[in-house]
Amino acid sequence: MLRTLNYKINRWRLKRNVQRNFLLYSSVFVGFIGGLAATVLKFLVRFMEELSRNIASHLPFHIIYVFLPALGIFLTVAWQHLVNRDRMQKGIGSILLNIKRNRSNLRYNNIYSHLITSSLTVGFGGSAGLEAPIVCTGAAIGSNVGKFFNLSPYEKTVLLAAGTSAGIAAVFNSPIAGVLFSLEILIGEITIPTFIPLLIASATGVVVAKVLYSQQLFHLVTEGWKMNALPFYIILGALSGWTAVYISKVGGKLEKGIFTKQNRYIRAIAGGLLLGLMLLVFPTLFGEGYHYLQQMLNGNIEVLKEDLFFSQWLENPWIMLLFIAALVLTKIIAAGVTIGSGGNGGSFAPTMFTGAFLGLFVAYGVNQTGLIHLNTSNFIAVGMAGALSGVLHAPLTAIFLIAEITGGYVLFIPLMIVSAMSYVISRMFNKHNMYWEHLVHENNLDPAQDTGILNAINLDSLINRDYKAVNKLMPIADFFKILANSKANIFAVLNNEGTLEGVIWLDEIRKNLFNDLQEGRTVADIMVTPPAMIDHDEPMSSVMETFDGLDVWQLPVTKDGKFVGFVSKSALLSKYREVIIENHQQADIFAR
Incomplete structure (x- = not known):
């Protein structure tokens, strides 16, 4: 049907x-x-x-x-x-x-x-x-x-x-x-x-x-931000960047797996029990944690004392500040344990949670000094954007997401400052966002758009197998006879096993034309070691980087140590252009 x-x-x-x-x-x-x-x-x-x-x-x-x-x-x-x-x-x-x-x-x-x-x-x-x-x-x-x-x-x-x-x-x-x-x-x-x-x-x-399901996730009532709070938003931006690096490193490592030597069911139970012990000390880590975030946005900091068997200790504001700092550090650990032990979830909400408590940490700590009173709700909202921007490397998403879900459009300037600072600091230590990091290292992928197009090109289709191989013991005079009947400008020098020993560039021959005519000279005297050799299974993005880095236009390709042909930069660029034109033609269908 x-x-x-x-x-x-x-x-x-x-x-x-x-x-x-x-x-x-x-x-x-x-x-x-x-x-x-x-x-x-x-x-x-x-x-x-x-x-x-x-x-x-x-x-x-x-x-x-x-x-x-x-x-x-x-x-x-x-x-x-x-x-x-x-x-x-x-x-x-x-x-x-x-x-x-x-x-x-x-x-x-x-x-x-x-x-x-x-x-x-x-x-x-x-x-x-x-x-x-x-x-x-x-x-x-x-x-x-x-x-x-x-x-x-x-x-x-x-x-x-x-x-x-x-x-x-x-x-x-x-x-x-x-x-x-x-x-x-x-x-x-x-x-x-x-x-x-x-x-x-x-x-x-x-x-x-x-x-x-009309229920709003968060709701923030604010009168906007004040100029005297600007230095503290800058501090929050810097802390958000460092926190984003912490989230990416710690969370990424834990999500790859814990108790990996155990079978999946033992790993699930062990990881779940470990998480349960963390929840016993920090019930605030339960689930997504959005319930606590909404209460804090409403100005109810006392919600953090819920379900705590040592809640009376938090009556001391400095102990409360240390408790908030502990939540900033432990949420991503709890998320990593959850996912690493086999659970299904993401680091998006834990990142927002961590950013929110980081904002609370800054505002609550400054307010305890009595030097200035900061709007705690504003810092909680802006802290969420800062953490998201640094971890995702997506400042626009962070800014508009927090602005939309909290209704805090009047906080655009603090959101922009904190998100931008967090993004810049995070990029200094993590070239890629949390999602791309392991793909780049484990799968030879790069998030760049042109890299994606390049890797879609099959290297095998670009290899020129119509080459003339010569032996390094061949006399120069015999090689010149081959050269006279060939249009190639690069030749492979192979041994009897098919292994590449060197290449002969036509440009180099021209420079030493008369010297090469001397009697007794062989191909070994004019061949050179290629600046690089391309592996047959190498991604095209890496091939292009090699071409650009060495400033050459042809390189030999090997497979399992054996020479298979040459690949030229011009052929790669031509194929790249064809793929781009094809993609644009598909896109133009829907643009008209």
Whole structure:
């Protein structure tokens, strides 16, 4: 039935020549489904969080906190292993990898698996966020809609990003931030043909979420910021940058896995129990932590004393300040333990949580000195933007997300200052954002747009195998006879095993033409060692870097140590130009 429907729709759109508008129609559908998925996820998580809290409230010292996260992570791992057969692709990094390496194709099961596993993880106390799961869900929706209608890789990428925009927008009720997230993190460039479908999907997702789940994530009432607070926003910006580096390093390392020598179920239980012990000391780390953030934005700092068995100690403001500092450092550790032990979640919400408490730390600490009174709510909101900007390397997303979800548009100047400073400081120590870091090192990928295009080119198709090989013992006179009947300007000098021993450049021959005619001289006297050799499996981005760094136009290619041919920079540039023209032609279809 689906195959018949697919055939009829594709026949209609091709016959009616509506290809240029079809992407816009598809983005509405993707946005609608993405909004539904985000709403379902919010309902599931809120229900399980309330259930967990009700259970914990009936036990002394909330001992159940120690066991609930282990249960949630265990169930998540069991689902992924037994039901999904390890086919679920976790994390935003997997989306980036699929865009670059798999033509934006995501498995169908990602549409529903993330909703189930992330609600189990976070709902039972896992200290992670729902943003990465909803991003993966929205991306899978867009990708599979594109596959269903046999769309091109470019169109599937746009719909994948549209699903992501709809998911983020629906979770936060922030349509602009949803679009900017996809543009800054997934696509890396802003073009009108791409921007419009994302905007449509994002708006559709927000409408669906507001109709079905109208509750605002955060609400901030503010009268704006004052000039005498500006130096402290600068301090917050600097601290946000350093904190972003801490989040990326510590969180990234823990998310790669803990207790890795144990089997998955023991790892889930051990990691869950470790997280449970952290929750026993810091109940504020439970789940996403948005409940505490909203209370603090309302000016209720006393909420941090909830569920604490040593709450009386926090009556001392300096001990409270140390407690806030501990929360800044421990949230990302708790998130890393959650994800590293097998839970499904993201670092987006923990980053916001950490930034919020960093802002609270600055404002609360300064206020205790009595020198000046800072608006605590403003610093909490701006701190969230600073941490996001530094970790994601996406300052626009951070600024508009916090402005939209808090209603704090009057804080634009502090948001800009803190986000910019955090981004600059973070980039000094981390060249790539948290999602790209491991992809760059483990998969030879680079987030640059031109690098993505280059890596899509197959090196094998550019190798010139029509070469003339000579032996280094060949007399110069015999070589010149070969040269007279050849149009090549580079020759390979090979031994009997096919290993490259050197190359002969025509330009070098011209310089020493008369010397080369001397009797008794051989090819060994005029050959040179090539400045570099290209491996057959080397990514094209690396090949181009080699060409640019050495300022040469031809280099030899080897495979398993054997010479296979030459690759020229001119051929690579020509192919690169063809790919760009092809991509632009696809984009122009939807721009008209």
